[in-house]
Amino acid sequence: MEFPPGHAVSEGSELHPLRQQTIFDNGWHYSAYAEPPVNCVIRLSVDVTLFDETTLNELSLDNRVGLAPMTRVSATDDGRATAEMAQYYQRFAEGGFSFLITEGTYPDDAYSQGYLNQPGLVTDTQAAAWEQVTEAVHDAGVPIFAQLMHAGAQSQGNPHVDGDQTIAPSAVQPEGQKAEAYGGSGEFPTPKAATVDELAEISDSFVNSAENAIDAGFDGIEIHGANGYLLHEFLSAEFNQRDDEYGGKPANRVRYPREVVAAIDEATPADFVVGIRVSQSTALDETHRWPEGEDAAAVFFDELSAAGADYIHVTEPDATTPAFGDDGPTLAEAAAKYADDETVVIDNGGLGTPDAAREKVDAGADLVTLARSALANPDWPDKVEAGEELTAFDPAEFLAPSASLSEHEVPTDGASADD
Numbered sequence: 001m002e003f004p005p006g007h008a009v010s011e012g013s014e015l016h017p018l019r020q021q022t023i024f025d026n027g028w029h030y031s032a033y034a035e036p037p038v039n040c041v042i043r044l045s046v047d048v049t050l051f052d053e054t055t056l057n058e059l060s061l062d063n064r065v066g067l068a069p070m071t072r073v074s075a076t077d078d079g080r081a082t083a084e085m086a087q088y089y090q091r092f093a094e095g096g097f098s099f100l101i102t103e104g105t106y107p108d109d110a111y112s113q114g115y116l117n118q119p120g121l122v123t124d125t126q127a128a129a130w131e132q133v134t135e136a137v138h139d140a141g142v143p144i145f146a147q148l149m150h151a152g153a154q155s156q157g158n159p160h161v162d163g164d165q166t167i168a169p170s171a172v173q174p175e176g177q178k179a180e181a182y183g184g185s186g187e188f189p190t191p192k193a194a195t196v197d198e199l200a201e202i203s204d205s206f207v208n209s210a211e212n213a214i215d216a217g218f219d220g221i222e223i224h225g226a227n228g229y230l231l232h233e234f235l236s237a238e239f240n241q242r243d244d245e246y247g248g249k250p251a252n253r254v255r256y257p258r259e260v261v262a263a264i265d266e267a268t269p270a271d272f273v274v275g276i277r278v279s280q281s282t283a284l285d286e287t288h289r290w291p292e293g294e295d296a297a298a299v300f301f302d303e304l305s306a307a308g309a310d311y312i313h314v315t316e317p318d319a320t321t322p323a324f325g326d327d328g329p330t331l332a333e334a335a336a337k338y339a340d341d342e343t344v345v346i347d348n349g350g351l352g353t354p355d356a357a358r359e360k361v362d363a364g365a366d367l368v369t370l371a372r373s374a375l376a377n378p379d380w381p382d383k384v385e386a387g388e389e390l391t392a393f394d395p396a397e398f399l400a401p402s403a404s405l406s407e408h409e410v411p412t413d414g415a416s417a418d419d
């Protein structure tokens with residue numbers, strides 16, 4: 001069988017289509033992260049698309065495959081990154097990923113923290129602790145972005161508040177249970193609706209965290225506007241029931257995320273990358289959609305890129321399927337269509353086989369990111385480029401009974417970044 005130059009041939013076992021319908025059923029519960037076996041052999045060693053060099057803002061990237069953000073609840077109790085986290089991130093940089101995005105990192109000491117042992121970027125001490133991570137990754141010649149995440153109504157562990165208090169656009173309780181692998185249990189509380197003054201404080205905290213990210217040596221930040229957390233809740237017609245200028249039609253629902261993007265963009269140097277992650281589905285409900293469909297996407301992507309986003313990172317359980325019904329564009333295609341031409345589009349979700357990742361790049365995504373397949377293969381790009389077999393992701397190896405870093409990922413006898 002003939003294949004176009006640079007296109008891989010898989011053989012050796014069946015390549016299963018990714019079956020991801022349960023991924024988001026139970027938050028980031030490990031059992032929801034079973035991935036079908038990936039057991040393919042890539043024969044051609046050079047891939048002309050995935051392994052093209054490219055640029056993002058002023059950064060040169062060795063290829064088009066980055067690490068997706070993954071919460072691993074392994075920071076200290078007071079939100080400091082650790083030497084083990086530096087070791088963990090360095091493996092992906094050394095394994096050929098051309099850029100890394102960190103786990104969601106909380107930006108304030110009020111309502112933003114989502115998980116116990118989540119890292120923060122609120123204080124100078126937390127920023128200083130991240131330096132060992134950024135240095136370890138830079139030693140491998142790879143840029144790293146901090147994902148700034150306000151957990152909104154989906155917070156499930158926050159020592160900064162008394163009891164179980166959360167904040168969101170409106171007092172709408174998320175359905176579903178907290179994930180035990182991430183230290184939570186039971187139902188989510190009904191959040192309080194944020195006042196306009198509180199929104200201004202949260203926006204200031206995002207800016208402060210972005211400035212701390214610069215001090216920590218990060219090359220950029222990613223604003224978490226996906227998966228049902230605070231900024232996504234603003235985009236949602238279900239979680240955003242506001243009757244002020246931040247609620248109602250799509251142009252109002254995107255107003256607050258747009259303000260956060262603009263505030264960070266204004267406060268940071270031009271070469272500092274500012275991205276935003278966007279999804280329709282939430283961590284608790286993969287069927288969650290914008291009722292206006294593509295019309296909402298048109299407004300959201302246009303406004304977010306106009307506000308100064310250097311990239312838009314879309315994620316869906318299955319990035320290959322139409323986003324707004326049985327046919328029509330995927331979310332990445334919609335982002336490319338409605339964002340400014342210079343805004344980079346990053347695609348994510350179920351792209352862990354080389355064929356799936358390559359198809360997205362061929363279809364116009366500037367970059368792709370991998371999460372579960374990267375855990376199983378921290379050297380995914382190097383392996384694929386060399387034609388080596390990929391390891392299947394087994395959630396039990398990484399996320400059970402706790403999602404925190406496992407001994408096999410960060411061996412204690414291995415050299416850590418600050419040894």
Ligand SMILES: Cc1cc2nc3c(=O)[nH]c(=O)nc-3n(C[C@H](O)[C@H](O)[C@H](O)COP(=O)(O)O)c2cc1C
Nearest residue numbers: 068069070071103104315348349350351370371372
């Ligand atoms: C262990 C784990 C933790 C995650 N934590 C985050 C997170 O902190 N922020 C985020 O935006 N997405 C998070 N995600 C979602 C991933 O970034 C990604 O969107 C999802 O796993 C689909 O990509 P994949 O098919 O390559 O795994 C997490 C996923 C996993 C598996």
